[in-house]
Amino acid sequence: MRILVCISNVPDTTTKVKFSNDNTAFDDSGVQWIINPWDELALTRTMELKEDASNPVSNVTVVTVGPAGAEPTLRKALAIGADDAIRVDAESGDAHFVAAQLASVVNDGEYDMIFCGIESSDYNGSAVGGMLSEMLDIPSVSAVSSLRIENGEAVITRDIDGGKEEVSVPTPFVGVVQKGIAKEPRIAAMRGIMMARKKPLQVVPAIEAEPLIHYQEYVMPEPKAPCKMIEADQVKELVNLLQNEAKVL
Amino acid sequence: MSVLVYTENWDGKFKKLSLELVSYASSLAKMVGGSVTALSIGKVEQDELSALGAYGATNVLSVDDAPGGLDNQLYTSIITAAMEMTGSKVLVLAHNNTGKAIAPRLSVRLKAGLATGVTALPESVDPLVVPKKVFSGKAFAKVKILTDSAILTLAQNSFELTETGGSASIEAFDPGVDVAGVRTSIRDVQKQEGKLLLSDAEVVISGGRGMKSTDNWGPIEELAEVLGGATACSRPVSDEGWRPHEEHTGQTGKIIAPNLYMAFGISGAIQHLAGVSSSKCIVAVNTDKDAPIFEAADYGIVGDALKVLPELVTEIKAAKAQ
Numbered sequence A: 001m002r003i004l005v006c007i008s009n010v011p012d013t014t015t016k017v018k019f020s021n022d023n024t025a026f027d028d029s030g031v032q033w034i035i036n037p038w039d040e041l042a043l044t045r046t047m048e049l050k051e052d053a054s055n056p057v058s059n060v061t062v063v064t065v066g067p068a069g070a071e072p073t074l075r076k077a078l079a080i081g082a083d084d085a086i087r088v089d090a091e092s093g094d095a096h097f098v099a100a101q102l103a104s105v106v107n108d109g110e111y112d113m114i115f116c117g118i119e120s121s122d123y124n125g126s127a128v129g130g131m132l133s134e135m136l137d138i139p140s141v142s143a144v145s146s147l148r149i150e151n152g153e154a155v156i157t158r159d160i161d162g163g164k165e166e167v168s169v170p171t172p173f174v175g176v177v178q179k180g181i182a183k184e185p186r187i188a189a190m191r192g193i194m195m196a197r198k199k200p201l202q203v204v205p206a207i208e209a210e211p212l213i214h215y216q217e218y219v220m221p222e223p224k225a226p227c228k229m230i231e232a233d234q235v236k237e238l239v240n241l242l243q244n245e246a247k248v249l
Numbered sequence B: 001m002s003v004l005v006y007t008e009n010w011d012g013k014f015k016k017l018s019l020e021l022v023s024y025a026s027s028l029a030k031m032v033g034g035s036v037t038a039l040s041i042g043k044v045e046q047d048e049l050s051a052l053g054a055y056g057a058t059n060v061l062s063v064d065d066a067p068g069g070l071d072n073q074l075y076t077s078i079i080t081a082a083m084e085m086t087g088s089k090v091l092v093l094a095h096n097n098t099g100k101a102i103a104p105r106l107s108v109r110l111k112a113g114l115a116t117g118v119t120a121l122p123e124s125v126d127p128l129v130v131p132k133k134v135f136s137g138k139a140f141a142k143v144k145i146l147t148d149s150a151i152l153t154l155a156q157n158s159f160e161l162t163e164t165g166g167s168a169s170i171e172a173f174d175p176g177v178d179v180a181g182v183r184t185s186i187r188d189v190q191k192q193e194g195k196l197l198l199s200d201a202e203v204v205i206s207g208g209r210g211m212k213s214t215d216n217w218g219p220i221e222e223l224a225e226v227l228g229g230a231t232a233c234s235r236p237v238s239d240e241g242w243r244p245h246e247e248h249t250g251q252t253g254k255i256i257a258p259n260l261y262m263a264f265g266i267s268g269a270i271q272h273l274a275g276v277s278s279s280k281c282i283v284a285v286n287t288d289k290d291a292p293i294f295e296a297a298d299y300g301i302v303g304d305a306l307k308v309l310p311e312l313v314t315e316i317k318a319a320k321a322q
């Protein structure tokens, strides 16, 4: 079984965001880049599956769509344990453009399970995994919070709004994963980091693909009014304010 | 130009979320000069269906013999058939697990630009430009749709219900799809019976590591009950197993927008705020006067949550009793 984990290279979650060119572009100066948190969990679970000898997982590939600057993030994924990496050489565009690049990688590679995160922490699109599965015309399971392999099929827990479902799905499929899929993201060990340097990282050209949307402009949220402080022995006053000023009780 | 809205049901009932979607679609339809058709999949009583008319749907298409459980490919085919039948150019869904699962597939199938987590009506309709949050709530973006057709998923609690009166006409709809192609099989379903879902709650009472131990959650649960709300927690609290994972709010957990969010012993890390900063009113209780939660809060108390909570329960009960 071959697994492909799609990795989005995103700004560290503590980044103070800034925009440039009249608020039409994200200003990435000084930004620290990380593996998108959900992709990191997907990779962690994938490594757990591979290490359990009862699973027929033979190879784990990680892929990202992005410029050369995204390679350290791919190396990090290799250090966590992926066998090889692919970078599609493009300034990543909208979700449709990215999904089209990933579909082309899948068509060239024969993967049984393909994982994407439920969203990326930058544009919060929640779109790439679903689009990819539709382009490939294969099943997708979203909001995956646990996954195991049983008789060559994946047995998955997914969150539905108001509960959980256990579903099984034959390969190939796209799993769109969220919290729960792995407990803690795995951190690369020194040995992994050394080995990652020698693992193959293939760069492939982008294919032609149309964007369907365009991020036209960014706006910072309105600054919030300062917090009204109430003394700890004036709980009654807080209740009064919530009831009569904020009108939320 | 007609707007199609997918109204999901829960055991045959629509929730406020579905009505928000119809309200939004109806305001949108006025902007583009068209009418709203709602699509319902699964068994729903006629009264419940026609009640969607009160929020602006003129028509309801009902597919009542769909197989149980969400198969993303099957739902994509059903909704595509409804878009084609009604000649709709805009599709509105919820930005919940269902919407996130099927909207991207529909975007590819219909070649329609997809804007997810939309927070308000478009600021222009030709071209269609809609606002959404990006960078987990740190900024907003204006998203321009470049295609003829558009798909929007609406962030929950971001649009007020608007009752227009009227009832919708109901039409049984046969999407002509082949269920033999369904490849995901449902083995087991566990519903959170009788419990208010965190995402639906208007009031959320939340605890962080400052609550010290799982044994101290009594007053949080009591307060939630008194206010008809739900309980939530920060990530370390669910990681520790003090509270179930469904309660974890924040960037990597649930993103919520209740009317009232009360945070007890939560520091207000940026990843936590990403999930709660859209709440209409935030109350924070924390022993540290410099905790970042106070920058996001509307009302704050510097103090011991374990002492403040029981008093708050008493005072709120007293206020409610009046």
Ligand SMILES: Cc1cc2nc3c(=O)[nH]c(=O)nc-3n(C[C@H](O)[C@H](O)[C@H](O)COP(=O)(O)OP(=O)(O)OC[C@H]3O[C@@H](n4cnc5c(N)ncnc54)[C@H](O)[C@@H]3O)c2cc1C
Pocket (backbone or CB within 6 Å): A013, A037, B207, B208, B209, B210, B211, B233, B234, B235, B236, B237, B248, B249, B250, B251, B252, B253, B264, B265, B266, B267, B268, B269, B270, B271, B272, B275, B285, B286, B287, B288, B291, B303, B304, B305, B306
């Ligand atoms: C990629 C990434 C994603 C993350 N996603 C999330 C997320 O989705 N959600 C999330 O919550 N976190 C998330 N985190 C973790 C986040 O950075 C914080 O570590 C976490 O939110 C802190 O939780 P806390 O406020 O409960 O605990 P702490 O930071 O330990 O804060 C406890 C607070 O309680 C106060 N306190 C202590 N005792 C009392 C008392 N008796 N009464 C009142 N106050 C008291 C303290 O002053 C302190 O402010 C994420 C982190 C990363 C790196």
